Amino acid sequence: MVLIEGLIPQGVQMAAVLLLSPLLVGITRKMKARLLRRQGAPLLQPYRDILRLLRKTPVLAENASWLFRAAPYLILAFTWLAAALVPTFTTGLVFNRTADLIAIVALLASARFLLALAGMDIGTSFGGIGSSREMMISALAEPAMMMVVFTLALIAGSTQLSGIASYMASSAVGLRVSLGLALVALMIVALAENARIPVDNPATHLELTMVHEAMVLEYSGRHLAMIELAAAVKLLLYVSLIGCIFVPWGLAQAGGGWEAYALAGVFYLGKLAVAACLLALFETSIAKMRVFRVPDFLNVALMMGLLATLLLYVTGRF
Amino acid sequence: MSLAALLCCVALLLALSVVSAATSRLFNATIIIYGASCVVSLVLLWGGIGHLLTPAAAMTMVLPVGLPWTGAHFRLDALAAFFLVVVNLGGAAASFYALGYGRHEKEPHRVLPFYPAFIAAMNLVVLAADAFTFLLAWELMSLTSWALVMAHHREKENARAGYVYIVMASFGTFMLLLAFALLAGPHGLYVFSEMQKNPALSWRGALVLFLVLLGAGSKAGIYPLHVWLPLAHPAAPSHVSGLMSGVMTKVAVYGFIRIVFGLLGGGGENGGMAVLALGSVTAVMGVLYALMQHDLKKLLAYHTVENIGIIFIGLGLALVFKAGGHDAFAALAFTAALFHVFNHSLFKSLLFFGAGAVQTAAHERDMEHLGGLIRRMPQTAFVFLIGCAAISALPPFNGFASEWLTFQAIIQGPVPAHWGLKMLVPASGAMLALAAALAAACFVKVYGVVFLGRARTEQAKNAAETDRFSLSVMFILALLCLLAGIFPGFVINVLAPAVREMTGAHMPQHGAGLLLVPVSAARSSYSGLLVFVFIAVSAGLAALIARSFGGGAPRRAPAWDCGFPLDDPQTQYTAGSFAQPIRRVFVRSLFRASERVEMPPPGSPAPARLVQELHDVAWEEIYARISSRVLCLAERMDRFQFLSIRHYLVIVFLSLVLLLTVLALWF
Numbered sequence: 014m015v016l017i018e019g020l021i022p023q024g025v026q027m028a029a030v031l032l033l034s035p036l037l038v039g040i041t042r043k044m045k046a047r048l049l050r051r052q053g054a055p056l057l058q059p060y061r062d063i064l065r066l067l068r069k070t071p072v073l074a075e076n077a078s079w080l081f082r083a084a085p086y087l088i089l090a091f092t093w094l095a096a097a098l099v100p101t102f103t104t105g106l107v108f109n110r111t112a113d114l115i116a117i118v119a120l121l122a123s124a125r126f127l128l129a130l131a132g133m134d135i136g137t138s139f140g141g142i143g144s145s146r147e148m149m150i151s152a153l154a155e156p157a158m159m160m161v162v163f164t165l166a167l168i169a170g171s172t173q174l175s176g177i178a179s180y181m182a183s184s185a186v187g188l189r190v191s192l193g194l195a196l197v198a199l200m201i202v203a204l205a206e207n208a209r210i211p212v213d214n215p216a217t218h219l220e221l222t223m224v225h226e227a228m229v230l231e232y233s234g235r236h237l238a239m240i241e242l243a244a245a246v247k248l249l250l251y252v253s254l255i256g257c258i259f260v261p262w263g264l265a266q267a268g269g270g271w272e273a274y275a276l277a278g279v280f281y282l283g284k285l286a287v288a289a290c291l292l293a294l295f296e297t298s299i300a301k302m303r304v305f306r307v308p309d310f311l312n313v314a315l316m317m318g319l320l321a322t323l324l325l326y327v328t329g330r331f
Numbered sequence: 332m333s334l335a336a337l338l339c340c341v342a343l344l345l346a347l348s349v350v351s352a353a354t355s356r357l358f359n360a361t362i363i364i365y366g367a368s369c370v371v372s373l374v375l376l377w378g379g380i381g382h383l384l385t386p387a388a389a390m391t392m393v394l395p396v397g398l399p400w401t402g403a404h405f406r407l408d409a410l411a412a413f414f415l416v417v418v419n420l421g422g423a424a425a426s427f428y429a430l431g432y433g434r435h436e437k438e439p440h441r442v443l444p445f446y447p448a449f450i451a452a453m454n455l456v457v458l459a460a461d462a463f464t465f466l467l468a469w470e471l472m473s474l475t476s477w478a479l480v481m482a483h484h485r486e487k488e489n490a491r492a493g494y495v496y497i498v499m500a501s502f503g504t505f506m507l508l509l510a511f512a513l514l515a516g517p518h519g520l521y522v523f524s525e526m527q528k529n530p531a532l533s534w535r536g537a538l539v540l541f542l543v544l545l546g547a548g549s550k551a552g553i554y555p556l557h558v559w560l561p562l563a564h565p566a567a568p569s570h571v572s573g574l575m576s577g578v579m580t581k582v583a584v585y586g587f588i589r590i591v592f593g594l595l596g597g598g599g600e601n602g603g604m605a606v607l608a609l610g611s612v613t614a615v616m617g618v619l620y621a622l623m624q625h626d627l628k629k630l631l632a633y634h635t636v637e638n639i640g641i642i643f644i645g646l647g648l649a650l651v652f653k654a655g656g657h658d659a660f661a662a663l664a665f666t667a668a669l670f671h672v673f674n675h676s677l678f679k680s681l682l683f684f685g686a687g688a689v690q691t692a693a694h695e696r697d698m699e700h701l702g703g704l705i706r707r708m709p710q711t712a713f714v715f716l717i718g719c720a721a722i723s724a725l726p727p728f729n730g731f732a733s734e735w736l737t738f739q740a741i742i743q744g745p746v747p748a749h750w751g752l753k754m755l756v757p758a759s760g761a762m763l764a765l766a767a768a769l770a771a772a773c774f775v776k777v778y779g780v781v782f783l784g785r786a787r788t789e790q791a792k793n794a795a796e797t798d799r800f801s802l803s804v805m806f807i808l809a810l811l812c813l814l815a816g817i818f819p820g821f822v823i824n825v826l827a828p829a830v831r832e833m834t835g836a837h838m839p840q841h842g843a844g845l846l847l848v849p850v851s852a853a854r855s856s857y858s859g860l861l862v863f864v865f866i867a868v869s870a871g872l873a874a875l876i877a878r879s880f881g882g883g884a885p886r887r888a889p890a891w892d893c894g895f896p897l898d899d900p901q902t903q904y905t906a907g908s909f910a911q912p913i914r915r916v917f918v919r920s921l922f923r924a925s926e927r928v929e930m931p932p933p934g935s936p937a938p939a940r941l942v943q944e945l946h947d948v949a950w951e952e953i954y955a956r957i958s959s960r961v962l963c964l965a966e967r968m969d970r971f972q973f974l975s976i977r978h979y980l981v982i983v984f985l986s987l988v989l990l991l992t993v994l995a996l997w998f
Contacts, residue, residue, distance in 0.1 A: 064880075067880035067882060068880050068881055068882060069882055070884075070885065070886055071885040072888045073886070073887055073888070074888065074889065075889060076706065076785060077887075078709075079705075079709070080705060080783070082885070086873045086877070089869075089873050090865070090867075090869040094865050094866060094869065110846055110852060110856045111857070111862060113855045113856060115735055115738050115855075115857075116731075116735060116857050116862070119724065119735070122724075122767075122768070122771055123720070123726060125771075126725055129779070130779055132779075133775070133778075133779030133780070133904065134705075134779075134783045134784065135784070135892075136702065136703065136785035136890075137896065137903070138892075138897075138902050139893055141779070141908065144775060144779060144909070145909045145911070145912055146912055148771065148775050148776075149772065149912035149913050151768055151771070152768040152771075152916075152917075153916070155765075155768035156761050156764040156765040156768060159738075159761065160761055160764070162742075166742045167742070167746075171853060172739070172742060172743075172854065173854065173855055176853055176854070230891060230893065231890060231891055234882050235878070238877065239873060318761075319757065319761055322757040322760075323753075326746055326753045326754070327753050327754075
């Protein structure tokens, strides 16, 4: 009985990350359009896109292998699992112990590994360019992310995300320089990992600038739907991650009861909306970088993460 | 199984070598020798597993061979048993693989006589319990593997590979000899148990650690002593490459552990720092070298360098924590290192076997001439993918479990008091993360260029699936990679006695529970099984649900490629172009890489060329200099060859006088 009671919020969270993620994309797009003084597509357009893609017959390139067909489902599964382990409205869910923050980063790495391979399967130069650049970006973003994890683990004494979130919500944290550095680093990593401006442009198909879109160029139908959904879930994951660590207010504690959960859910929706608006604002106010400027951008994140970790190691405080 | 029985098995392997020297030209020799090696390895494996699973006291044995006043000492404790498992699991797998692969060997008499002796020598190193036996077995291991490297000595590069290898191997053994001399002390105690009682202290201890790092490190492939490894490992036949990369480097790690942890009792904080720093540098440099490499087997050999770095990060942390008195964390770091030893032996063997299958199918090791093999060799492609995921530290496979433990040792361990360590420990974490991310990029390159895309040559287009022996052993290894990844708790329990022997503590026992808990569940936990089940179930469900929307069966059409599909497979991304961004970002200064466009003069119709240059700085700065010095010295010494008899007599007389003076002054 206890297990079932524990499973319900976990199930709600798993369903929520999958169902809410297109909405997050919708809000971002709408906001971006409004900031550019366009009307923009309706908020629910991403859902319609995914549904339409699901109904279409997928077209495969003649030499597509089994890997190309299996990859979208696996990518979605890895991303979904990672997102389901990040606290959204409450901490202390049953499956939280399945994987800590390091493992969550690694789950995303698995998804990226498969996506990069799928990009190379058909043997077109676009797929190759996308995969190659994606792996270059991730080779810089992942160490930066690990440094953020180190910082958080040193502060909270745990790499368990649920534990970190609870600790961050308590009054023991205070303002710390290292947390500020970690926040900036994490935001840069989030922009890079989600293929947002200034690292990549999710809206273009201009050959020389695209990374993510180049890899998925050959996908269509339900396969593309899976990949689009996975990308949306990943965006939601990073928003929840930044939310639960740096804006942990309104997060329900383990076994908080239905009222607390409902209230926390409302808070979470608010956080999503604010994050989407901030993302849109940031994206409209900055231009995309040249690909070979991206390493400099990501090195900033790496250095900030390293600095934060060193600060904690050396001083033990701050 | 008793130690005597294990030693009989080793003797059997040696005898097999002798027999095969006589019979290797016979018709069925290949099958008989590899079959017998496989069976004997399995028996030894069984012995090792038996000793690990039923915690028994260490067994010792003295044979009246070797040095007359000590004899040959052998000992089987938990650490030796663990490495016995690693050696013989790899040995059995390689022998079984060779049942199929060995048939393609054109000159089996160059491989067969040395192969069982090589496995026997590795077993002897692990079982030896005195310095003489250890060094003898170590040298036998070096020589037999050298002979195997030289099996195809007529191919270009192989002779050079063999030469570099034998020089480095002799250097390594010499360093170990000196280390043992220091450990034995003035009374010449060559038996390990006696050395253990009087550990070398202060500067002697530091010197021993330094010598062992040179000796065992050169065999394991620590940067910058790794130079022989990417030359020699690919030169050997693929099953031997798998053994050398997956197993022999682990025997070198065993040598390091046995001497530093066992005989020296830890190297102190500074020693631990040195090991940790070397491990971090090795991990990153190994993977960067691998990224720049387009020869499949060389690339895999460089990845061995990377993984040895990861293992040494674990060992360095264990030394640091042990010196600080944190035995529980030393045990955590040491467990992570041993776990990675086991894991690396599994997936590196698997990958080398896969590379061997590719080489026999397409007669090509250069990645730029392969491509599209997933369609010609679907089963090899499937297991190779698992190997790639495991070595790239992706969950739910085993490589991730051990790297995760290493990360936990870095993060959860107590903050060290030493200033240098406060900087080094987080830096090594960053290097480890960088190495893991770059390894994933490298294996996307490997898999994407070799197995995916379109065939770049006729040979790749006509490749056929490999034989059943090779496939079955690769499937078994892939399955073990998955099992060790989803039940890491079981492996850690088995490792516990070996860890306790070396660090004085061990990680908490993992019950039937699914969680891997390094320190306490509140601080971190990971469950490979739950991840695996969730991924399998949700991917399956997603596929079912996505199909239910009525999209129908997929339709095949020409590739889209933004509307301009190009038929020529040469328009694909190559290994070189895949690595180019990383090359620009990471290796420009480390490898003195340069890129320039050479334009033809105005009016000329010649094509413009992109010229890329890459330098192996370690080779040029260290080895090339040393060898030029040696040559220079040799030329000067040359003069002594052409003196007259008078001069020689004067030299003899003078040296006699000199020696007598020294003798007189000494006493």
